[in-house]
Amino acid sequence: MKKTLFAFTVIILSKFNAQTWKTEDQYIQKFAAYAVEEMEKYQIPASITLAQGLLETGGGQSRLAQQGNNHFGIKCKEDWTGKTMSHTDDAPNECFRVYDDPKESYEDHSKFLKYRKYYQNLFTLDMKDYKAWAHGLKKAGYATNPRYAYILIDKIEKYRLYEFDNTNSKEALFTVLKLYPDLRNDKVFMAQMDQSQVRTKPLTVRVPYEQTSYAKQQQRVEKIKSDAELLQTILVKSHPNGNRKFIVVPADTDLSFIANKFKISESRLMKWNELSATRLQKNDVLFLETKSSEGNTKTYKAQVGETMHDISQKFGIKLSKLYSKNRMSYGEQPRVGQLIYLQQKKPRS
Incomplete structure (x- = not known):
């Protein structure tokens, strides 16, 4: 006997493709x-x-x-x-x-x-x-x-x-x-609106009862809303090093949400920010374009707990260039108080 299918009308927030607003x-x-x-x-x-x-x-x-x-x-x-x-x-x-x-x-x-x-x-x-x-x-x-x-x-x-x-x-x-009619395709914005008042016709999806439940549907919607509220707090900033565009991540989230918001592929964001994972942490600095080959100041003293990646993000300099300028092996981390060179190469001892 064929399994009975129940029709659930669910509001599906459309695939996020909002443009990068000014x-x-x-x-x-x-x-x-x-x-x-x-x-x-x-x-x-x-x-x-x-x-x-x-x-x-x-x-x-x-x-x-x-x-x-x-x-x-x-x-x-x-x-x-x-x-x-x-x-x-x-x-x-x-x-x-x-x-x-x-x-x-x-x-x-x-x-x-x-x-x-x-x-x-x-x-x-x-x-x-x-x-x-x-x-x-x-x-x-x-x-x-x-x-x-x-x-x-x-x-x-x-x-x-x-x-x-x-x-x-x-x-x-x-x-x-x-x-801003294009916001209709922006799940960040649409999630703010009372779904019972959205003036667009919701998409009806037929879902097997055995594969889901009302509770799971609600959890999914709440997750989307939570992520959407998170993204809505983000403003694009200009870094002192060449006015490169970057953001400060307001809470733990996935790179995919940032990629969707700014219409930039995950692979580019990972390359530009030298990321090894797609999970972002609160207060992470994330560049929306490639970083510079040098810093906007000559040197910097490493602080407690700082990695070379932290310093590269702080000063908007490519991680590979940072290692090269300081004659350090890739993966090596600075000591507290170590003088980090951001423009010229570290003099040979």
Whole structure:
């Protein structure tokens, strides 16, 4: 007797082939929903908030954003009792606020505008008139750059950020999808969306009952979501050694997920990063292009526990070149405090 087959309708996240988005596109995709939430709570146009975030952080790349989750350059002031960090802005080593999460930075920015007397006139403006808000911010003294309002307007119009002024927090990700339709093929992004609301027809797959179960299906979906949330936190950075593109892996994961996200083959990533395994560890540095033949500094002293591979990743130099410059055998590891040559070859003793 033939085994009975049961039809299970499962949401299959399509094969991941998202393009390598530019830094500012990544920022919009990641933080637009925060700006919309703030608009609902504090009546500040989401387009304005998002444009300011883009400008202040350089598309999420600023030191304040990456180390302090501070997306709007808000300084400590006398009423701040939270964490702080020093950063040179208008003057050396000024005190800036540090947040546990970027979302806190977004809300603090909203409160900064809402409750300071200098900006009260902004809230008499039409919330959908981003141009009036941009000029109002400049008039209120938010920035010293005489072109500040026009810079905000340019960003809003370049990326169509005004679309977020006409949405709500429940629909914010759909607005992102409207602006970036290719994200429909990006399982990282799609996994964020409530699967019951996805407006694409799910793929129906007939699966033998004996080969699976509802619990296994749920485990599989949860695993995909977990990996997707992990990847969504990644931003591409530029290394000081020749501005080569790299990422810092936010948690343990497989190389295949990184390869899929950036449309780079696993074999290339393994070659460029001299990897012997496809399992990546949290805080690993991973280059998205080939490294340099020399470092951007002359020498470096090896730290406790550092391998030659660690040093090659830290300075963006090919591992084979690093061994050659230091007249070391491949596989040999440095001693603590050993002087490692990154540009010229180690002098013969």
